[in-house]
Amino acid sequence: QVQLVESGGGLVQAGDSLRLSCAASGRTFSSYAMGWFRQAPGKEREFVATISASGGSTSYANAVKGRFTISRDNAKNTVYLQMNSLKPDDTAVYYCAGSRLRVFRTSQDSYDYWGEGTQVTVSS
Numbered sequence: 001q002v003q004l005v006e007s008g009g010g011l012v013q014a015g016d017s018l019r020l021s022c023a024a025s026g027r028t029f030s031s032y033a034m035g036w037f038r039q040a041p042g043k044e045r046e047f048v049a050t051i052s053a054s055g056g057s058t059s060y061a062n063a064v065k066g067r068f069t070i071s072r073d074n075a076k077n078t079v080y081l082q083m084n085s086l087k088p089d090d091t092a093v094y095y096c097a098g099s100r101l102r103v104f105r106t107s108q109d110s111y112d113y114w115g116e117g118t119q120v121t122v123s124s
Contacts, residue, residue: 002029002032002098002112002113003024003025003026003113004097004098005022005023006022006094006096006115006116006118008118009118009120010119010120010121011121011123012120012121013123014087015085016122017082017083017084017086018086018120019080019083020080020081020096021079022034022078022080022081022096022115023076023077023078024077024079024098026077029074029077029098030074031053032053032099032100032101033101033102033103033110034050034051035047035049035051035098035099035105036048036049036050036094036095037095038092038095039092039117040091040092041091041092043092045108046061047061047106047107048061048064048068048094049068049081050070050104050105051070051071051072051104052102052104055071057104059106064083064090067084067085068081068082068083068084070082079096081094083120086120088122088124091120091121091122092120093118094118095114095117097111097113097115098111098112099112099113100112
């Protein structure tokens with residue numbers, strides 16, 4: 001069983017930056033692909049970014065490409081989401097997820113473990 005705990009959310013202004021962290025329990029973190037998803041009020045949860053188990057491959061949603069960067073530190077069992085040039089449309093609860101598959105995945109159905117989320121609010 002893997003437990004994921006997100007942190008780093010908050011209230012910022014448009015154009016600001018935030019870095020989200022997701023700390024994972026367990027000794028098998030380095031074998032999991034990891035992802036970030038988000039859910040805005042009244043909308044379905046959507047894919048944001050994903051990274052392979054080794055960290056060598058990443059993929060991003062078009063809405064965040066060029067502004068967000070996903071990375072991981074397997075020695076610290078932590079995955080990060082660096083968010084730059086934030087927009088009000090980025091306001092959402094951000095969820096960290098882990099997949100037992102090593103290759104990155106963009107589908108929510110491919111993820112086995114989920115954190116409880118962290119709120120990001122971007123004011124205009």
